[in-house]
Amino acid sequence: MADKAVDLNEREGHFMMCRTMMGRWLRWTAGWLVCCSAVFACTAEGNDRRGERSIEDRPNIVLIISDDQRWSDYGFMDHPLIETPNLDRLARQSALFSRGYVPTALCRASLMTLITGRYAFEHRTCGNDPFVKKGSGVDGRELKESVIANLDRFEPIPKVLGRLGYLSHQSGKWWEGHFSHGGFTHGMTLGLGNTPRGRHGDLGLTIGRKGMQPIEDFLDEAVTKQKNFFMWYAPFLPHTPHNPPERLLARYADKELPMPIQKYAAMCTWFDESCGQLIELLEQKGLRSNTMIVYVCDNGWTSTVKGVNAPADWKAPYAPGTKRSPYDGGVRTPMMFNWPGKIKPQERSERISSLDIYPTILSAAQAPMAQDLPGLDLLPYLESGQEIPRKTLYGEAFGHDIQEIDNPEASLLNRWCIDGDWKLIVSYEDELQGGSPSVRRAHSKPPQLFNLKNDPEEQNNMAASHPDRVQQLSGKLENWYPVKKNVIDR
Numbered sequence: 296m297a298d299k300a301v302d303l304n305e306r307e308g309h310f311m312m313c314r315t316m317m318g319r320w321l322r323w324t325a326g327w328l329v330c331c332s333a334v335f336a337c338t339a340e341g342n343d344r345r346g347e348r349s350i351e352d353r354p355n356i357v358l359i360i361s362d363d364q365r366w367s368d369y370g371f372m373d374h375p376l377i378e379t380p381n382l383d384r385l386a387r388q389s390a391l392f393s394r395g396y397v398p399t400a401l402c403r404a405s406l407m408t409l410i411t412g413r414y415a416f417e418h419r420t421c422g423n424d425p426f427v428k429k430g431s432g433v434d435g436r437e438l439k440e441s442v443i444a445n446l447d448r449f450e451p452i453p454k455v456l457g458r459l460g461y462l463s464h465q466s467g468k469w470w471e472g473h474f475s476h477g478g479f480t481h482g483m484t485l486g487l488g489n490t491p492r493g494r495h496g497d498l499g500l501t502i503g504r505k506g507m508q509p510i511e512d513f514l515d516e517a518v519t520k521q522k523n524f525f526m527w528y529a530p531f532l533p534h535t536p537h538n539p540p541e542r543l544l545a546r547y548a549d550k551e552l553p554m555p556i557q558k559y560a561a562m563c564t565w566f567d568e569s570c571g572q573l574i575e576l577l578e579q580k581g582l583r584s585n586t587m588i589v590y591v592c593d594n595g596w597t598s599t600v601k602g603v604n605a606p607a608d609w610k611a612p613y614a615p616g617t618k619r620s621p622y623d624g625g626v627r628t629p630m631m632f633n634w635p636g637k638i639k640p641q642e643r644s645e646r647i648s649s650l651d652i653y654p655t656i657l658s659a660a661q662a663p664m665a666q667d668l669p670g671l672d673l674l675p676y677l678e679s680g681q682e683i684p685r686k687t688l689y690g691e692a693f694g695h696d697i698q699e700i701d702n703p704e705a706s707l708l709n710r711w712c713i714d715g716d717w718k719l720i721v722s723y724e725d726e727l728q729g730g731s732p733s734v735r736r737a738h739s740k741p742p743q744l745f746n747l748k749n750d751p752e753e754q755n756n757m758a759a760s761h762p763d764r765v766q767q768l769s770g771k772l773e774n775w776y777p778v779k780k781n782v783i784d785r
């Protein structure tokens with residue numbers, strides 16, 4: 296009951312704010328106009344609970360990853376306008392966590408966390424690209440290769456499952472070179488990052504936008520060979536370019552809505568449509584009942600349009616407080632776990648991390664895994680319905696460009712933790728190079744303390760009136776891992 300009350304409070308707060316803001320489109324974008332911003336992490340308990348199921352019980356696993364979508368922008372999250380009927384259906388059939396978080400709200404860092412189960416400060420791919428100063432003579436290609444090589448220090452999911460006989464397929468976003476570099480047996484991305492054709496997925500970026508044939512072909516092969524499979528489905532949706540089909544854009548045609556918002560909404564529906572096609576393929580081929588589907592978004596998004604509270608020099612297409620920020624507009628995402636007959640469909644109120652996906656997938660497949668993973672194997676709690684015993688989540692935000700290849704702290708801008716209903720965000724003194732200075736400045740502030748239960752849009756900084764709480768959570772951040780940089784304190 297208490298959990299439900301939290302839900303209602305939050306939703307009520309969300310819509311109260313909408314009502315007090317201007318016009319209809321502001322109403323359904325609520326948080327889009329909020330000028331605050333955020334990422335995180337979690338302490339982990341033990342993960343070892345494998346070895347009880349027979350090989351025949353191992354599930355196929357499909358990981359669906361949205362790209363640049365705000366946590367509220369789904370039908371199942373009660374969005375009043377955006378239509379996502381396929382994900383709504385999946386949500387009803389899943390353990391649905393409406394308060395999931397990614398530890399870092401930037402694409403590449405977030406995806407690396409999914410495939411390695413590690414924070415960005417651990418895997419070191421904390422930004423999208425290495426910083427290369429023009430005219431410096433530094434070999435940008437060599438730096439890019441060094442960043443790609445970060446993956447070699449870890450056991451990506453496809454590699455682990457491959458040893459158990461799984462086939463694996465990559466489609467959509469993938470920054471880490473050829474798909475085989477991640478241990479995938481099949482895939483679309485060829486690692487053309489240094490060519491005009493790509494940097495973060497090249498040929499893989501056509502999935503969903505131009506049909507699902509590569510996925511259907513892969514499923515047919517897995518069925519023919521009688522193999523379990525893992526699928527990485529990370530379509531370039533609803534990510535820019537926001538160029539939805541006319542038939543979907545027409546659903547949002549409304550002169551009161553700025554065109555960028557109409558287009559973004561249609562992109563969310565386009566993404567949803569592709570998820571429906573994927574699930575339908577699983578059903579058609581008789582694979583659905585033994586397939587675990589996991590859902591997450593890599594980071595938030597709110598289109599920059601007139602009315603967004605942004606600094607005068609703001610040039611990014613996304614609003615402050617969303618993508619790249621440590622605020623919930625950047626780091627919060629719904630997460631779902633679906634496995635027919637195994638995982639109980641229910642709405643869950645616990646806050647969980649995308650770090651939990653790696654150990655949970657490996658647990659479902661009865662795969663061995665390291666004991667020092669920062670995420671939690673959620674499977675026992677998904678199967679039993681018991682409450683997840685964890686109070687604190689952590690996250691970090693970095694510059695867009697990686698400043699030093701082997702030193703993530705050089706790129707660090709913010710850290711945050713959520714402890715119960717309280718969230719602390721701290722910023723670090725630095726002048727990073729490259730990657731939109733206005734974005735960095737907008738999120739560099741003295742410590743901010745929010746009560747997420749009462750203030751889900753992070754509008755009311757309570758740091759001044761709760762110094763003890765700030766000190767307590769600052770201590771948690773320091774204990775998480777040490778940082779030499781100074782916190783901005785005034």
Ligand SMILES: [Ca+2]
Binds near residue numbers: 362363401402593594
């Ligand atoms: Ca993204």
